Amino acid sequence: MDKKTLIKDLKFIILTCAKYSARALYHIGTHVLSPKDNIILFESSNGRNYTGNPRYVYEEILNQGLENELKCVWVFMHPEAQKIPGNGIKVKRSYFKFLYYAIVSGAWVFDSRHLYYLKKNKKTKYIQTWHGTPLKKLGLDMDYIDMSGNQDIEKYHDEFIKNSADWQYLISQNSYSSEIFKRAFAFNGEMLEIGYPRNDILINNNNADYIDKIKSKFNLPKDKKLILYAPTWRDNEYYQKGEYKFATEMDFDAMKEALSDEYALIVKYHYLVKENIDWKKYDDFVIECDAEWDIQELYLISDVLITDYSSVMFDYAILRRPMMFFAYDLEHYKDSLRDFYFDMFEEVPGPIVKSTEKLIEEIKKLKVEDYELKYGQKYDDFQNKYNEFDKGIASKTIIELIRNGN
Template sequence: MKKIIKKYLILPGYTLFRKLPLNNDLIIFESNMGRNYSGNPKHIYEEMVKQGLDKKLKCIWILEDTNTKIPGNTLKVKRSRIKYYYYMARAKIWVFDTRDPPHIQKREQCYYIQTWHGTPLKKLGLDMDNVFMAGKEDIETYKRNIYQDSRKWDFLLSQNEFSTEIFKSAFAFSKELAPNKEIWTYGYPRNDILVNNNTKKHINKLKDDLSIPKNKKVLLYAPTWRDNEFHRRSIYKFATAMDFDLLKEKLSSDYIIIVKYHYLVMEDIDWSNYKDFVYTFGADQDIADLYLVSDMLITDYSSVMFDYSILNRPMFFFMYDLESYRDELRGFYSNVVEEIPGPISKTTEELITDIKGYDPGLYNDKYNAFRHKYNRKDNGKASKRVIDRVLELKNTDKLAAQKRLAEELKIK
């Protein structure tokens, strides 16, 4: 029935809506395919609220749960409903951090700002050699879908020069392949808070809001997802070799641990045996707040390392499946073993030893080099830079601007 409604009612309606004039003051935001309110789109929007722009522009948030609390003056719209298609058809600017449905065609005068959601360590997009994700038939189909989706993007946000170079190949975004498109190497808006709000007062308030104790050190465990560990399409398992019983036995007197699921991971895990030691947060919790309240990070191949390093706090790398992940599942863009500024462990016992015996002096040089390479653009002003561009774009005649650019390229 849903397919019939979509084919004979919704999609024809979207085609009709596309004939209506664009609204230059209409901006649509979406994070993680509507699953939550977080990431770069959230922090761009909240800077707009600070500047009072939410009262001057019409801001739409696409969400699966329209009861989600969002500050400012915004309209919350459920994904894939009639209103969703209406506003998608009429908005001058889209601000998304993941891909949008393939049947949604962007209008020529609409600007699509793809903020993306992390500096890539593991290979992605057109650079991938294999695909193990749920629902993906083969690597050729996957790459074709990635390419077609990235043709909609007008601007792609990058955290650093390293990412910018990778995005050129992973999303065919080089000047040769995409002359009318642009990568904005501004740093990430979601990291502005790590620069601007890294204060004891703000951190204590966050701990109160999140019910995190203040009398123990806080470990944040934020692993990535495994492409081949899934329940169904876009729903992945919490795959880990971590021994939480051992962690509790050896660390609970001095530490608590926050477990942050990746937004693609959905598991109903019974944590009742770890009361007052393990605190879990799902996709609806903005991880930037968890960075701030934690004293140390435990991760693996996740891009969280490139954000957390802004805080210059200890990082531990629990890479129990390093060889298989690197050589069989995804592959890496850099030599992770040589570059990361913290100890690598393959067992929980090794991790505990690393945590208890951590000496920051052993990693100072690596940490400084890591931050210089990945965090130079994260200066607390990325959201403002994006908004400045948004205000320019909303009244820009896109086709005329592209024509001028083409003429400039011919002259060169």
């Protein structure tokens, strides 16, 4: 065995021993240490980034000047790469400091399933915010899976049931979600029908001054209309477990040629997508998001949303702006990958197109008054059903629960 291989093997052994030692200490610690009401543990997207509902709860804590009262801890896979405002503590997922705070935190605020070996203290409030109104079947409603090659649906169901058993509270955006969550997550805790904290900004900050500040912050053009392209991920198109490809059949050359005089296109990957595409040839048209760009702010500055089967449609609908659905693989996606809870053709308040040519055609003839005339009633129905509980006070409600609730 050469020296390089030996060192690699030793590192693996050391890291493995450290990992299992940390977990052993964690389980011992759960019987020795008690949670403190003023410590809150936050995690978004399984520690991948600083975003979503947990982010907006945290920032409301800052806005209310509660930093000295509440000690906030953020969990990240790579803490050194994440920037957060305020005095929040950053810890590395699965490491000792993280496990310590998992034990002593009086509240967990997560938006995805927690690590399988964590066990919540009975005194810790677990507020599961989830990450969107369900369009595609999820959890126990799924009859099959093909996620990064994982096709064991029974194991997936078992893991979900064990995980959701710890959830004390679950946030819902609408009655539709509440019913699905109870069944799909086998959830027996308290449903908080208060809307999503991340959507408070769409209700409270939808004004010209705030939008102009965001454009300046991201150095976005102010002389063009902005299209946000935010597609979802495809379960079976991946590089490795948890890292998915940017799957699209959009012809960016054609989009640029037809639209660049009037529009710029912001491309926002799903958080599970890992890509390193060179967009330089589209420099004056395509704008690739930096990792820290928050999608709620991108909603606010966008004149049009293009998506496919992503739950971004439910949040964006709050703004009542034009939406288009580039669903080039609709039949395959629905029949072979993930079943839908609803009929896109009947419900979505915008055109469903399957080619770039048709998409360009719809954008070129787009006028807000014409769009409203054609899709106004569908938009009314869509908002009434899916934005039912979004009132702009969800973050404040969560903070009140953490500070004063039982």
